[in-house]
Amino acid sequence: EDAKTEDDRPTKVDVLLRPAGDAPILKKKKWQVDSAKTVEWVVGFLRKLLKCEDSDSLFLYVNQAFAPSPDRDIGSLYECFGSDEKLVLHYAKTQAWG
Amino acid sequence: MAGSIPRKLWEGKIPAAFSLASYEVSSSKQPSPVYMMLPRSSYLSLFTSKMVEHFSHYMEEEKRGEVWFEFNGNPLRWHYPCGLLFDLHCDTTSDLPWPITVHFQNFPQGELIRCNSEKEIQAHYMSVIKEADQLKHKGQVINGMRETQHDQLWHGVKMDNFDEFWSINKQFMSGFETTDYFRFIPLRVYFQNRIIQKLFKPSNNENLTLNEALTICLPSFFANDKTLPLKVKVLTQGIEPPLTCSLQWLSENFSYADNFLHICVHQS
Numbered sequence: 007e008d009a010k011t012e013d014d015r016p017t018k019v020d021v022l023l024r025p026a027g028d029a030p031i032l033k034k035k036k037w038q039v040d041s042a043k044t045v046e047w048v049v050g051f052l053r054k055l056l057k058c059e060d061s062d063s064l065f066l067y068v069n070q071a072f073a074p075s076p077d078r079d080i081g082s083l084y085e086c087f088g089s090d091e092k093l094v095l096h097y098a099k100t101q102a103w104g
Numbered sequence: 105m106a107g108s109i110p111r112k113l114w115e116g117k118i119p120a121a122f123s124l125a126s127y128e129v130s131s132s133k134q135p136s137p138v139y140m141m142l143p144r145s146s147y148l149s150l151f152t153s154k155m156v157e158h159f160s161h162y163m164e165e166e167k168r169g170e171v172w173f174e175f176n177g178n179p180l181r182w183h184y185p186c187g188l189l190f191d192l193h194c195d196t197t198s199d200l201p202w203p204i205t206v207h208f209q210n211f212p213q214g215e216l217i218r219c220n221s222e223k224e225i226q227a228h229y230m231s232v233i234k235e236a237d238q239l240k241h242k243g244q245v246i247n248g249m250r251e252t253q254h255d256q257l258w259h260g261v262k263m264d265n266f267d268e269f270w271s272i273n274k275q276f277m278s279g280f281e282t283t284d285y286f287r288f289i290p291l292r293v294y295f296q297n298r299i300i301q302k303l304f305k306p307s308n309n310e311n312l313t314l315n316e317a318l319t320i321c322l323p324s325f326f327a328n329d330k331t332l333p334l335k336v337k338v339l340t341q342g343i344e345p346p347l348t349c350s351l352q353w354l355s356e357n358f359s360y361a362d363n364f365l366h367i368c369v370h371q372s
Contacts, residue, residue: 071243072234073227075183076217082301086239086288103234 017041019084020092023052026067026102030056036092041081045074052097067096067103106277107270109357113341114266117141118190119201122151124159125174128167128209135162139201143264144187144341145361147229148173148180148204149219150262155206167209172216174205179212182219183228188366191339192294226258229362233257233276236290236363239303241280249275261361269361276363277356283307289355290364293321296371306352314338314354314367315347322369337370 018038025031032055039048045066053064068074068087084093096102122138129135138158140151152171160168173180180189194202211218219225237246246254253272260269280287285306293300300321306312318338319326325333326347338344341358351365359365 068235069238069243071238073231074235075228075231077181079299082299086301086303 019080019088021048021080022092022094024094024096026070026096026098027100029097029099032056039080041079041084043080044076045078045080045083046076048080048095049076063099065098065101067098068093070096071103073103107274110270110359111266113358114143114145116342117143118186118342120204121201122155122204122206124162125205125207125209128207129162130164130167131162133162135159142186142190142202144185144190145261146186146264147182147225148186148189149182149225150222152219159206159208163208169209170211170218170220172207172211174207175203179215180204181216182225183217185360185362185366187341187360188294188368191342191366191368196342222262229258229261230254232362232364237276239288239290240276240286240363241278242287245275245278257361273361273363280307285352286355289317289351290359291317291351291355291367292364293318293367293369295322295369304351306350312351313347314345314349314351317351318347318367318369325369335372337372339368339370340366
């Protein structure tokens with residue numbers, strides 16, 4: 007079997023944050039995120055890093071294709087869309103991939 | 105005939121009775137409930153304007169905030185299809201018509217995602233179907249469609265028009281590249297308060313069954329002997345499917361309009 011069981015799921019996920027469109031680049035791009043944390047948490051974390059104003063929008067994308075819902079956990083995104091031991095998330099200040 | 109089971113599931117609607125939370129009523133007269141047949145693949149927030157129209161005279165305007173829905177103390181997540189919410193929270197022997205409480209006050213921040221417009225529901229739906237197609241065809245089908253076809257999918261869901269929806273949606277039912285199978289099966293398992301989503305590759309294992317998928321998701325409950333563990337009920341689209349069902353077949357026939365299989369596992 008090539009699928010993992012619920013027990014050997016990693017507790018930390020390496021998340022690589024990449025800008026899309028005219029979003030600013032981060033000094034530190036790779037972060038270790040608890041796999042139980044949600045997309046909403048990552049968005050909040052990024053907003054702080056990027057010093058977003060309350061009025062600024064921030065969008066997060068997986069596979070440069072879809073915006074995961076705010077309550078989605080990072081662990082399951084990594085399990086389905088991770089590659090090379092990490093999860094790549096693109097962030098944008100305007101809608102990039104619908 | 106292809107599409108005949110999805111059509112039957114689409115037509116199997118849920119009778120619901122929407123009532124305004126009694127402590128939010130400020131008029132001397134209690135409003136009567138709104139009765140509706142909810143399409144399983146629809147979203148509760150699509151009915152918000154109906155609720156505003158029916159209930160807003162019964163409350164003070166300044167107390168009217170964002171509408172949200174609740175059943176039995178559970179705030180209902182508008183971003184789940186109605187049928188999934190019913191399968192998650194209700195018992196068909198006692199909860200019909202489904203008594204849903206409508207709230208205009210005290211939005212449960214942190215428990216529910218806000219929904220300010222129909223555009224947000226559409227954007228959410230499109231995101232889920234894009235994720236499903238990433239899994240099924242590496243996004244090739246959805247990316248090959250025109251914007252008007254994306255809109256038609258949503259319009260079919262919103263207007264409860266199966267033919268309009270399926271005329272586009274059938275394209276998602278083809279195999280990945282030259283195979284007869286999806287690349288992966290879009291599947292979410294709901295157990296207690298958890299959602300489990302993993303990769304299931306049907307081409308690796310032509311007979312990949314529901315039982316094998318559940319065994320991988322919940323190894324402590326399911327074993328590979330194809331019998332249902334005691335005190336466990338598996339439910340999707342209001343139906344208890346045999347665990348020997350092929351996952352590919354289930355995905356083609358039992359998926360919601362968002363192209364995901366939403367499987368609830370209940371412990372009794």
